[in-house]
Amino acid sequence: MDPHLLRTFVAVTRLASFSAAARELGYTQSAVSQHIAALESDLGLPLLTRRPVAPTRAGARLLEHAVPLLLRLDAARAELGRMAAAPAGEVTVAASPLAVGPRLLAALPATARVTLRVQPRDAIPAALATGAADLGLVDGLAAPSDPLHLPDTAPLTATPVAExxxxxxxxxxxxxxxxxxxxxxxxxxxxxxxxxxxxxxxxxxxxxxxxxxxxxxxxxxxxxxxxxxxxxxxxxxxxxxxxxxxxxxxxxxxxxxxxxxVHRVELLHGGEAAGPAAELAALLTAPDH
CATH class of the missing domain: 3.40.190.10 (Periplasmic binding protein-like II)
Incomplete structure (x- = not known):
């Protein structure tokens, strides 16, 4: 399946409108209709009803696969982009509000430019997948020593930080x-x-x-x-x-x-952290920190 067609399908489904999806994606409405028709022809199933615009049973099933698949493609592009770029002494951390605590504040490097973005916990895996953040800190309820249950949006490494x-x-x-x-x-x-x-x-x-x-x-x-x-x-x-x-x-x-x-905090990152991100990750996960 062509990922461009999948992106169009996801946008139309989310916005429930061909014209709104066209505006968001920068296409003509005719191009959006052609994308959906091409995807339906490829799969041999109707994916959307037109009035109102809503996913069919097959479309709803495709949507379950399409969203994490597109995030994984974005994650691959972001990781390769980080590999191609030389470390610039900058690190972006996306953290849920309850993950911002004394441990993180003490570990923030003084020699690097740090951007700390406080976001809802469910948005953090997607921020890592798309390259909007280098590291993520998520939190949640758990039994002692049990890992958090995270959405399968991208191949992410999770390491415990605190309980x-x-x-x-x-x-x-x-x-x-x-x-x-x-x-x-x-x-x-x-x-x-x-x-x-x-x-x-x-x-x-x-x-x-x-x-x-x-x-x-x-x-x-x-x-x-x-x-x-x-x-x-x-x-x-x-x-x-x-x-x-x-x-x-x-x-x-x-x-x-x-x-x-317990309240558990985990560090997330995709691929291999480098530069200031690697240093911060090491400080956050060090057992004696």
Missing amino acids: VPLAVHLPAGHPLAHRPGLRLGDLTAARWLDAPAAGLPLDRLRAAHGTYGFRPALRYDGTDLRTLTALAAAGRGLTLLPVTVPPDADALAVPLVEPRL
């Missing part, structure tokens, strides 16, 4: 605030902050506990941790964070004692 316990942030006047520890099972009916970018997504809590509880009281789409802890202190909902995140002045952080979960 720390978790704590529930709640207002100082909350009935549970002065307990020595909390069990996740006791909090399924509580109202929570839904902060998928800044905090730990509620669907991960549901998966860890095997329940449909953890109702969201408020959704926060930002990445600023201080705003998230301030919302918890104001009583807008509970949030679960690593113990390295200090609570707001009007809140307390009570350790999570059951189940046995």
Whole structure:
């Protein structure tokens, strides 16, 4: 299959419009229609309905393969581009908000130009695959020593960086605030902050506990941790964070004692890191750092 045709198909499907895809890709609408027709002819199946524009069953299945395949092609181009370019003393790090901690800040090289991009955790593998970042730092809930489950967007190497316990942030006047520890099972009916970018997504809590509880009281789409802890202190909902995140002045952080979960941070990179990226990777993953 021609990757140019696949890119057109993915754009049309995502935008649900031939004309919008043409504008985004810089093609004429006629060219986009020809691309889709050529792809359907090659595969011998209709891939899109036209009114409305939506994937057929075959198109939906193709989309599942096309998105990671195109990312892998982008990853190959980005890696070869890095091999062709001489190290310029620069490194770009894409990190999820909860992965930006003391360990990363202490390891940042003083002699290189560093660009730190704080992004939602799900966007980081794609940033590495497309060459937008040299290194990635992702975080998530895990059992002790268990690896994180990452999307299969590109061939990436994952190395553990840190594991720390978790704590529930709640207002100082909350009935549970002065307990020595909390069990996740006791909090399924509580109202929570839904902060998928800044905090730990509620669907991960549901998966860890095997329940449909953890109702969201408020959704926060930002990445600023201080705003998230301030919302918890104001009583807008509970949030679960690593113990390295200090609570707001009007809140307390009570350790999570059951189940046995940790906040895990992993370093991601595609291919072989070089120059400042390799130095930073070595510092981040050194056991005695």
